[in-house]
Amino acid sequence: MEQRVSLITLGVADLQRARSFYEGLGWSAADDGDDDVVFFQAGGMVLALWDRGKLAEDSAVTDGGGWGGVTLAHNVRSPHEVDAAIEEARRAGGRIGREPGETFWGGYSGVFVDPDGHPWDVAHHPGCTLGEDGSVIL
């Protein structure tokens, strides 16, 4: 199995609310004529939003009902960009789980949680360079 992820699907309670939140961060959904799923191109990968109950059934799992051990991160190029992204998330209606600040690992980050409880760590790692396309190479 190749070492890559093609798609991340976030289960949501209200597709339009979830779509509006991500559009509020400045993202644009792909227009594919499907009313049940929203797709966002995210680098060489896709982020999708789908009804959480259908996703649980399709994924052959029982829904624990809350957070389930997955956190996404969005790395940026400076502490200032962390502040700016957290402000965007706040304006879009996200809960700010952790205000931006220095971290124990020598970086700077903040956390927002989307309307369906999915947390995003927005981080600047001083030792980690982003590619021009935003890619992260270890």
Added chain:
Amino acid sequence: MEQRVSLITLGVADLQRARSFYEGLGWSAADDGDDDVVFFQAGGMVLALWDRGKLAEDSAVTDGGGWGGVTLAHNVRSPHEVDAAIEEARRAGGRIGREPGETFWGGYSGVFVDPDGHPWDVAHHPGCTLGEDGSVIL
């Protein structure tokens, strides 16, 4: 905020068990001298494994204890590759949530669930071409 994901962190109960499972799929971890986190380069993104309790605390969320509404997908180039990846996951100790078969959307897929309950949909989409590097473009 740019339209991309830098890192997916999966919370795990036993880091060595989780690492062994992904290595059993043929993946290679980055050797960064950190004993607490395991990183896998995954295209222009990184998949990380970290203690689930620490991840919950760092993510400012309460742990629901089970699945929490996130499913990853791994797209491949043929139905045969779906079968092969599901067999690899079975041999590596994954639970097969859904045996490979044709899907309602006209593709072919199967689901495996890793030792910490994180599901992966392995899928072939007839209408979706993968780049040479495995990237997925809508």
